[in-house]
Amino acid sequence: MIRTALADDAASIAHLSTAIGYPNSAEDILPILLRILDDKAHVVLVFEVSGSVVGWVHAAEQLNLESGPRCEILGLAVDPDSRRLGIGSQLVHAAEMWAKRQGFPRIGVKSNATRLESHPFYKQVGFVHVKTQHVYRKSLDAYGDRER
């Protein structure tokens, strides 16, 4: 069963996030989840089997000055013990239907090149690889408080 996430899902979402390399506790996830659940531009859907959450997807509107609004999948995880059962496909389909209802003509996703299983997966569910990017980050720790 696919349903909208609830605050009570924080521990399950944290567990699945940890399994895909983002170590998180329920306490880490809960305040973020609450903010997301309160924001109509986001959706978090979970896949539940016999009362256990075995997958989740997060999609949201992204607003870009140059290209306008678009919908992106920002996170997707399926329990390693429940993969290749169609759960990821069903979660992505549900996110697509949400995006369609919001009026978006398409949906996108950025997936790390190192997530090897995600690339055949997204192609299989109909996504087309359109570009490859370099991602840059910079720490702001070197700036003093008075420079803010």
Ligand SMILES: CC(C)(COP(=O)(O)OP(=O)(O)OC[C@H]1O[C@@H](n2cnc3c(N)ncnc32)[C@H](O)[C@@H]1OP(=O)(O)O)[C@@H](O)C(=O)NCCC(=O)NCCS
């Ligand atoms: C990517 C991921 C969500 C796929 O979930 P899933 O429930 O296993 O996917 P599905 O069972 O719906 O797979 C649908 C199809 O995608 C392809 N696919 C999925 N996993 C694959 C893999 N490891 N290798 C090759 N093809 C794969 C297959 O064609 C599969 O159909 P099949 O099993 O009948 O051959 C899951 O592997 C995962 O959580 N990975 C870690 C996190 C991640 O990469 N998230 C995406 C980044 S945004």
